[in-house]
Amino acid sequence: MAGRIALDDIDLRIISELRADGRLSVNELAQRVNVSRATAYARLDRLRSEGAIKGFTVVLDPEVIGLSVSAIVFVNVEQRTWEESVAELGGLPGVERVLLTSGEFDFALLVRFRDLGDLRDVLLGQLQTMPHVRGTQTLFVLQEHDNGLDLSLLG
Template identity: 40%
Template sequence: MTDQIAHQLDQIDLSLIAELRRDGRASLSELAQILGIARATVRLRLEKLQDRGVIRGFSVVLSGDGHKAPVRGLVMVGIEGRGADRIVRHLRGIPEVEAVHTTIGRWDLILEVGAQSLATLDEVLAKIRSLEGVTTSETHLLMTSKR
């Protein structure tokens, strides 16, 4: 969520988003009860958040998804010149690259990657490093996730 959008959200919107993150299947009635507002207000707020692009969609997390990619990591990537758009297009074509984030600072991109094994991760890293315009990278393996 961009800072501009975040400034446009009030406490009800933020609470609604938090509840949907906690339970994306909650009914409008359940959300209304939790938030202490009318069901119609929840529906209207939800529609406005979707129309404005704050909420872009909903997804399903399957029980096996936590084990889909047992080897996970963050890959910081440095790029030379102005090839970032081309590189991002290539990265999106690599199935193990789950997310691409642009950054400000030492690194140009931070990638979330997931692989079935260290050998597969090594192959993915080789693909990333071989892209024209990628000058440097650094990889951090994720050990456990705490919530």
């Protein structure tokens, strides 16, 4: 796990602008944050090298690309198998996110599929036949709203 780094107001503004548009040029970023190009470049380079910014990606709309069935699958595994289970669960088709959790379930998976048949095939044909899996519970996602990371918690 990466260590914590101190983020000042300029860092937070840079992150905020890049979250809104990850394709900004350094020149445009500098203008929006009201710093020099050299400062914007140095700050961006530091944020990337210290791990605050892990990368840039495309955000897809699952519905638009045909993945209209989303669910959260809670999974319990055999004791002391969580490390190998992370890789196994993450390798299943349709798994977007694997979360190790506390409480009643060991893992929560965010999964996306074209239809219920594909979901059924993975749940019954692959997930529930894994040797470490003790049980599952599936909740369908009816609607999503992504608030993004609340940067005000850092200030």
